[in-house]
Amino acid sequence: MSTSLLLTNGRIYTMNPAQPEASAVAIRDGRILAVGNDDEIAALADGLSERIDLQGRCVTPGLVDAHVHFQHFALSLGNVDLDGAPTRRVALDRIAAFAAEQRGTGWLSGRGWSQGAWPDHAFPTAADLDAIVPDRPVYLAHKSGHAAWVNSLALRMARVDETTADPPGGQIQRDAAGRPTGILLEDAMTLVAAHIPRPTTDELAEAMRRAQRYCWSVGLTGLHDFDGRDCFRALQVLREAGELGLRVVKNVPVYRLEYALGVGLRSGFGDDWLRIGGVKIFADGALGSRTAAMLAPYEGEPDNRGIVVTDKEEMVEKARQASAGGLGMTIHAIGDRANHDVLDMYELLRREERERGPARLRHRIEHVQVIHPDDMHRLAELGIIASMQPIHATSDMDMADRNWGERARYSYAWRTMWDSGALVVFGSDAPVERIDPLPGIHAAVTRRRADGRPGPDGWFPEQRLTMAETIFGFTTAAALTAGQEKHQGTIAPTKLADLTIFERDLFVVPPDELLDVGIAGTIVDGVFRHRAF
Amino acid sequence: MSTSLLLTNGRIYTMNPAQPEASAVAIRDGRILAVGNDDEIAALADGLSERIDLQGRCVTPGLVDAHVHFQHFALSLGNVDLDGAPTRRVALDRIAAFAAEQRGTGWLSGRGWSQGAWPDHAFPTAADLDAIVPDRPVYLAHKSGHAAWVNSLALRMARVDETTADPPGGQIQRDAAGRPTGILLEDAMTLVAAHIPRPTTDELAEAMRRAQRYCWSVGLTGLHDFDGRDCFRALQVLREAGELGLRVVKNVPVYRLEYALGVGLRSGFGDDWLRIGGVKIFADGALGSRTAAMLAPYEGEPDNRGIVVTDKEEMVEKARQASAGGLGMTIHAIGDRANHDVLDMYELLRREERERGPARLRHRIEHVQVIHPDDMHRLAELGIIASMQPIHATSDMDMADRNWGERARYSYAWRTMWDSGALVVFGSDAPVERIDPLPGIHAAVTRRRADGRPGPDGWFPEQRLTMAETIFGFTTAAALTAGQEKHQGTIAPTKLADLTIFERDLFVVPPDELLDVGIAGTIVDGVFRHRAF
Structure with missing residues (x-):
C-alpha cells in the first residue's frame, strides 16, 4: 500500500492551472500524493520511499494517443517492414535479420516491398526467400497491396502448384515450365493468405x-x-x-x-x-x-x-x-x-x-x-x-x-x-x-x-x-x-500517477530538435514502465 | 486522499486465516490499511483520522447477496404491499398511508390483496380507492396474480367503461348497470396494465x-x-x-x-x-x-x-x-x-x-x-x-x-x-x-x-x-x-474497506436471537453508508 516514489529536481509541467509548474512530485499507491518544490516533497519521504533525482529533466502528464488501431499496430510489430528497401538484396537482408531475431515455426509476414523501386525492376521469387527462410512459410505484401511474394513452403501449404488454375480476378505468376514463381497478383493472393491463421x-x-x-x-x-x-x-x-x-x-x-x-x-x-x-x-x-x-x-x-x-x-x-x-x-x-x-x-x-x-x-x-x-x-x-x-x-x-x-x-x-x-x-x-x-x-x-x-x-x-x-x-x-x-490528464494530487519524462525541456528546446528529444521515463500507475536514466 | 477511519474496541472477524480476529482496523482512501489491536491501530492516527469506538460490536467483511433481482427488488420498494391484509379496511389504510408517504402524480402500484381472506369475501371496488386516492391512477394486483383492482382514474386513462367489450380470455367485472366496478380478471388486466409506463x-x-x-x-x-x-x-x-x-x-x-x-x-x-x-x-x-x-x-x-x-x-x-x-x-x-x-x-x-x-x-x-x-x-x-x-x-x-x-x-x-x-x-x-x-x-x-x-x-x-x-x-x-x-471478501490490508457492523456478536448470540441482531453500521469503500450507533 505504502510504496511511494518521490521525483525531485525536475521541470514539471503539470497542466494544472492552479499550479502550472513544480520541481517535485510524490506518488503513492499509483496516485499523485503531492506536487511542489523539492523540500516539500522530500519531507514526505518515509522508509519505503524511492527517491529519484530527475536531474532537471522535463515531466508532463502521461501522453495519450487518442487515435490508434492498436491490434493492427501490435501485429505490425511482428511483421517485417520492407518499405523503402532500395534493392532486392536489402529486402532479403531485412527478412533474414528479422527471421533470425523473431524465431519460430509460424508464418513470417511483412509488407512494403516494391520491385518498381529496385534497379532491375524484376519481381523477386520464392527461390530468393527459400535461400534464407526455407523452414517457415513467408508471406510478404507488395507496397501497393496488390501483390504478394511468398516462399515455396507457403505455396506447398496452400497447395498452389503448376496444376492450380488462376482464380477469377487473380493471376499466379509462372515460369516457362508453368510452375509458380512465388508472386501472386490481385485475387490470387488469397490462395495463400487464406492459410495464414487469424491470431487467437x-x-x-x-x-x-x-x-x-x-x-x-x-x-x-x-x-x-x-x-x-x-x-x-x-x-x-x-x-x-x-x-x-x-x-x-x-x-x-x-x-x-x-x-x-x-x-x-x-x-x-x-x-x-x-x-x-x-x-x-x-x-x-x-x-x-x-x-x-x-x-x-x-x-x-x-x-x-x-x-x-x-x-x-x-x-x-x-x-x-x-x-x-x-x-x-x-x-x-x-x-x-x-x-x-x-x-x-x-x-x-x-x-x-x-x-x-x-x-x-x-x-x-x-x-x-x-x-x-x-x-x-x-x-x-x-x-x-x-x-x-x-x-x-x-x-x-x-x-x-x-x-x-x-x-x-x-x-x-x-x-x-x-x-x-x-x-x-x-x-x-x-x-x-x-x-x-x-x-x-x-x-x-x-x-x-x-x-x-x-x-x-x-x-x-x-x-x-x-x-x-x-x-x-x-x-x-x-x-x-x-x-x-x-482521474487523468494533469499532474495534481489524487490523480492517477501517469507521467512522461523527457531528456530535454520541450518548452525551451529549439523546435527543430524536438524530434531528437529522448524519452527518459514513462510512469503508469506509479510504476516506471520505461526508464532510460 | 488521506481521510481515514480508525475502528477500535470491536470483535472483528476478518475471515483472513492469517489473522482471524482483531479488535481494530484502520481504513484509508477506501481501503483497509491495517488490522490489529487497539494500540497498534490507534498509533496510526493523524490529524485527519476519525476514531470510532465500536464498544465491543461485532464486525465481519461486508455481506454480499449473491443472488438478487435488483431491478425488481428496487421497483417493489415503490409499490404498496397488501400481502396479509386481513380486511378491506386494513388494505385501504395501507394504501392511504402509502399514498401519503410516497406523494406524486404517477401510477400507484401494489400487490398482494386477497378478498378470499377477508371476512365478507366481497371484491373491493374502484369507489373504495377513489375515496382515498382520487387523483392518481391505482393498479393493485391480486395475490394470485389473476386479478387487478384499479381506481376510476385508471379506468378512465385506459378508456375502459360500460361500452368496452371483455377481451378474449378476460373479464371486466361490472355492476348491475354494466359499469366497470374496478376489478379486472385475467386477460382484462392488461387493458389497464398496458397504460402503466415502463420505467425509464x-x-x-x-x-x-x-x-x-x-x-x-x-x-x-x-x-x-x-x-x-x-x-x-x-x-x-x-x-x-x-x-x-x-x-x-x-x-x-x-x-x-x-x-x-x-x-x-x-x-x-x-x-x-x-x-x-x-x-x-x-x-x-x-x-x-x-x-x-x-x-x-x-x-x-x-x-x-x-x-x-x-x-x-x-x-x-x-x-x-x-x-x-x-x-x-x-x-x-x-x-x-x-x-x-x-x-x-x-x-x-x-x-x-x-x-x-x-x-x-x-x-x-x-x-x-x-x-x-x-x-x-x-x-x-x-x-x-x-x-x-x-x-x-x-x-x-x-x-x-x-x-x-x-x-x-x-x-x-x-x-x-x-x-x-x-x-x-x-x-x-x-x-x-x-x-x-x-x-x-x-x-x-x-x-x-x-x-x-x-x-x-x-x-x-x-x-x-x-x-x-x-x-x-x-x-x-x-x-x-x-x-x-x-480485493474483497476478507478484512485484510489493501482490501477494499467494505465492512458490516452488528449490534451483537453473531458468534456468541443464541441462534434463536440472530433475527433480532441489529445492523449497527455498513461501510462501503471506507464510508459509513448506514450508521445506527
Whole structure:
C-alpha cells in the first residue's frame, strides 16, 4: 500500500492551472500524493520511499494517443517492414535479420516491398526467400497491396502448384515450365493468405504485450483504440491478468452497435485501465485515394467529389440509437462535405439530447481533415471534440495541396479549431503513421517535416500551436475526451500517477530538435514502465 | 486522499486465516490499511483520522447477496404491499398511508390483496380507492396474480367503461348497470396494465438509490444481480454519477448472450463497483409450481417429473459459446434432474476448456435445490460454485416435504456441498424472499423458521452450517465467485474497506436471537453508508 516514489529536481509541467509548474512530485499507491518544490516533497519521504533525482529533466502528464488501431499496430510489430528497401538484396537482408531475431515455426509476414523501386525492376521469387527462410512459410505484401511474394513452403501449404488454375480476378505468376514463381497478383493472393491463421485472442494479447512496451518506450501512457472485437477481447485478457499497463479507451465499430446496445453497454463502463469509448462510424473515404467527400470537386477531376460512405440519414439513425443507449459517437470525417454532414447530424442529435436532459455524451469527429470556413465554428458550438493527428498534416501536405488546392488552407486546422473553442485532442492513427508522439508534437508546433520541408515557417504556419497547447492535446484533452478528467490528464494530487519524462525541456528546446528529444521515463500507475536514466 | 477511519474496541472477524480476529482496523482512501489491536491501530492516527469506538460490536467483511433481482427488488420498494391484509379496511389504510408517504402524480402500484381472506369475501371496488386516492391512477394486483383492482382514474386513462367489450380470455367485472366496478380478471388486466409506463433508465436509477439505502440498512455491501439490460443500464447511470455504493456483479441473461459475444464482453470486465458476471440460463422450473425437473415423479403425481426449460444440448451450445468468449455460466437448476443435466454439461465444458488452456472461468449453479446423492460430489470435482439461498430452505420446507417426499433430505444440502469441497455462496433471491441477510444467516445455522418450526433441531439438522461457514458464504465466497478475492471478501490490508457492523456478536448470540441482531453500521469503500450507533 505504502510504496511511494518521490521525483525531485525536475521541470514539471503539470497542466494544472492552479499550479502550472513544480520541481517535485510524490506518488503513492499509483496516485499523485503531492506536487511542489523539492523540500516539500522530500519531507514526505518515509522508509519505503524511492527517491529519484530527475536531474532537471522535463515531466508532463502521461501522453495519450487518442487515435490508434492498436491490434493492427501490435501485429505490425511482428511483421517485417520492407518499405523503402532500395534493392532486392536489402529486402532479403531485412527478412533474414528479422527471421533470425523473431524465431519460430509460424508464418513470417511483412509488407512494403516494391520491385518498381529496385534497379532491375524484376519481381523477386520464392527461390530468393527459400535461400534464407526455407523452414517457415513467408508471406510478404507488395507496397501497393496488390501483390504478394511468398516462399515455396507457403505455396506447398496452400497447395498452389503448376496444376492450380488462376482464380477469377487473380493471376499466379509462372515460369516457362508453368510452375509458380512465388508472386501472386490481385485475387490470387488469397490462395495463400487464406492459410495464414487469424491470431487467437492469446496471440493478440502476446503481440500487445510487445506493443505496450514499445508505447512506453516512446512515452505513451494511454491510447484510444479504433480496432474491433478481437482487440477488445485481447485487451480484457491483459487486464484480467493485471498486465495491461496503458490506459485504454476502447471505441466500438458501428457494425457492433447493435450488440453493444443489445447488452446495454454505455460509454465509460470499465475501469481506469480499460473503458468503453464511443461508436466509430465512417462518413467518407480518404485523401490519398481521393475518396474523402468534398463539397466541390477534386483539383483536376471535375467529376470527383469523393465518396459518402455513410449518408446523413443513416448517421442520424445510428447516432440516435447510440445516444439513447448512452453511447457517444466518434465519426471519421476527412473531406469538407463529410465534416459538414456530420456537423448537421450532430446539430440534430444535440437538440434531441437536450430535450431528454443535460447533454453528457462526448461526441467526436476523427481527423476533421479539411473543413469549410462556414463550418469551423460549429464543433465548439455543438461541443464536439476535434480528434486530429498532427503528423498527418506534414506527411500529407503535398497530397493535400495537390488534391484540394486552395482548400488546403482549411485542412489540419488545429489552430482555428483551438481558437474557436473546440476541444482538440491529438493522436497518430498508427499504424498508418508511427505511434511515437514526439513527431506529432513536432508537427503540431512547426508544421514542418523532419527534413525541414516546406521551409522555416512550415506549411500554413498560421495553424501552428504552442507547446503548451500541443501538450494539452496529448494529455488533458485526452482525459476530457474520455470523461476521465477527474482521474487523468494533469499532474495534481489524487490523480492517477501517469507521467512522461523527457531528456530535454520541450518548452525551451529549439523546435527543430524536438524530434531528437529522448524519452527518459514513462510512469503508469506509479510504476516506471520505461526508464532510460 | 488521506481521510481515514480508525475502528477500535470491536470483535472483528476478518475471515483472513492469517489473522482471524482483531479488535481494530484502520481504513484509508477506501481501503483497509491495517488490522490489529487497539494500540497498534490507534498509533496510526493523524490529524485527519476519525476514531470510532465500536464498544465491543461485532464486525465481519461486508455481506454480499449473491443472488438478487435488483431491478425488481428496487421497483417493489415503490409499490404498496397488501400481502396479509386481513380486511378491506386494513388494505385501504395501507394504501392511504402509502399514498401519503410516497406523494406524486404517477401510477400507484401494489400487490398482494386477497378478498378470499377477508371476512365478507366481497371484491373491493374502484369507489373504495377513489375515496382515498382520487387523483392518481391505482393498479393493485391480486395475490394470485389473476386479478387487478384499479381506481376510476385508471379506468378512465385506459378508456375502459360500460361500452368496452371483455377481451378474449378476460373479464371486466361490472355492476348491475354494466359499469366497470374496478376489478379486472385475467386477460382484462392488461387493458389497464398496458397504460402503466415502463420505467425509464433514470426512474430505475432513482428506485435503485432507495433500494441501495435499504441494502445498507440490512448490512449489505454488495450483490450479484440477475435482472436484465435495463437494470445494467441503470446501474451504469448510478456508477457514472459516482452514486453506486454497492459492489455489483451483473450477470447477463442468456437471451442477451449473442449481444455480449457480439461486442466481445468478458466476465470480469468493469471495475470494483460494477463488473460483468456470467450468463444466466434456466435449466428447469420451480418447486412451488412442481415444474422443477426431477429424475423421479413428484409425490402423488406419477406422471409429473417437472419441466426441462433448456435441454442439455442447448445448454452445451450456449455454454460453449460463452466459455469460448470468456464468459462464465450461471445456471438455474432446482430439481435433481436439472442439476444432473447441468453437471453433465459442465463435465463436457470443463474438458473442452482444459484442452484450450488452464480453466479460469468460475461457473455456477443457482439454487442447487435438490440433488441426487450420486451427483453431490460433482460440483467440487468440476470446480462449480453452489449458489444457494438459505432462506428458501425454511420458507419452502413444507412444500419440499410434500413435493419431494424422502428426497427432501437431499435438498438445500449446503453442509453436504461444503463437506464435498464445493464453494458455497449465499444469497436471498430477493424480491422472491426478503433481501435481508440475517434471516438467511439464521436459516443456514438453524434450519428453523422465525417461529421455531419445525422444532429445536431444525429441518434436516445435519445440513446446518457453523456461523463461520455461513459468514464465509456471505463474504469470502462471494468474492471468490466473482473473481474478486484479491480485493474483497476478507478484512485484510489493501482490501477494499467494505465492512458490516452488528449490534451483537453473531458468534456468541443464541441462534434463536440472530433475527433480532441489529445492523449497527455498513461501510462501503471506507464510508459509513448506514450508521445506527
